[in-house]
Amino acid sequence: MLSILIPTYNYNIYPLVKKIHAQLSKTAYVFEILCLDDHSEKQDTIAQNEAINSLENATYTILPENIGRSRIRNLLAQKATHKWLLFLDADVLPVADDFITKYVETISDEKEVIYGGILYQQEKPKKENVLRWIYGKEREALTVSQRQEASYLRFLTLSFLIRKDVFDKVNFNEDIPNARHEDTLFANDLKHMEVHLTHIHNPVYHLGLDTxxxxxxxxxxxxxxxxxxxxxxxxxxxxxxxxxxxxxxxxxxxxxxxxxxxxxxxxxxxxxxxxxxxxxxxxxxxxxxxxxxxxxxx
Structure with missing residues (x-):
């Protein structure tokens, strides 16, 4: 019923996958965890991520070439075999121990996309990372009611659940440069195609702070x-x-x-x-x- 889709590039996603896998293993959900590596260069990171293949119903595959943020997400969805797709960015970690269950319990026939939100850790980081932390806390770590005021504009693709048949119609634009705003276009397409977007409180921590x-x-x-x-x-x-x-x-x-x-x-x-x-x-x-x-x- 549930495909967990995680793209990565030069990032150790094993702690994320291990936590998600542990939550899923306590349930009766049918699941798969698909991880695609966009041709990473860091061999130590690759070695850490290869441990994912030892987990039941989880795979880690390295692509032969770098294909970019949009194409890798679309490719993950194509490989997925279940009705619901849970996209997670590499640098996130669920806040709640029942993160998966909270998403699954929100599923219903009329739901199409479900977004749980993100949080940033309370402790102020080093000076070199403080701008990204402040921006995240003020502009991204919003309550459900704040997000609902501008539902699509305040939707981020770091962690969201989407029905596979919906994603087949509204996916990530592969024609744009591999620069920025693929998530902006995706949210905008959801809006213009009138895809139903549900906001809930089920956040992940965003850990990978840029300098x-x-x-x-x-x-x-x-x-x-x-x-x-x-x-x-x-x-x-x-x-x-x-x-x-x-x-x-x-x-x-x-x-x-x-x-x-x-x-x-x-x-x-x-x-x-x-x-x-x-x-x-x-x-x-x-x-x-x-x-x-x-x-x-x-």
Whole structure:
């Protein structure tokens, strides 16, 4: 009845798989755990993950080449044999000991996608990781009621349950660059196809915190991808908050000023974001001014 699908790349997923397997083994659920490695380079990590193959109904397979975040998720779904698919990112860990049961007990005929949410550990990390931690706690670790206010916009693909026949119709876009926002497009497609999305409280911890410098780099890459998405009609400005704000400032001719702000104050913005007390306002402004800057160069 349940296929657990975990893509990984240079990350030790054995603790995650072992915990999920232990929970499943205490139930009468029919299950499989499928893990695909996107051609990792770290041999020590591969060796750790190969222990997964010793667990009943669990497999760990290394792909012969790197195929990217979208294709590997679609491939996992194609290999799955059960009606319900539980996607888990490599760097998460269930909070509750009855994590699997909570998901399964939510299943009903009218349910199509179920999202349990994520949490971040309370202890503040080292300075080099603090930006990603603050962003996660303020923007991602939301209550069920907060998520329901913007149901699809606040859906993340780190941990979600989906019916296989639904995923066959709405899967991850393989035509986009292997950069960012494949989850944004997926959520947007769910919305436009009117797929029923249910929010529950069944979180996972997000453990794999990028460094602040790395997170800034990924965030700016994401802005570049958004320009491409808007240009190719993959998203409408109102689909995402930053593009919605961008459309408004452009309407009133403020985009030119914001573009200049990026060139004038970009280094100042980055200095704040690399500090031990980064501002989410500065983070948003940095991305918005960069979006205006890129648009002006088109």
């Amino acid at each position: 602040s410098k790395g997170f800034i780099h990924k965030s700016m890459e994401s802005v570049e991808v958004l320009i491409l998405f808007m240009k190719n009609g993959l998203i409408e400005p109102n689909d995402i908050l930053i593009t919605k704000v961008f459309a408004r400032v452009k309407k009133f001719g403020l985009n030119h000023l914001l573009s200049l702000m990026y060139t004038w104050f970009g280094k100042f913005f980055e200095k704040n974001l690399l500090s031990n007390n980064p501002s989410m306002f500065i983070f948003d402004l940095y991305r918005l001014t960069y979006l205006c800057y890129l648009d002006k160069r088109q």
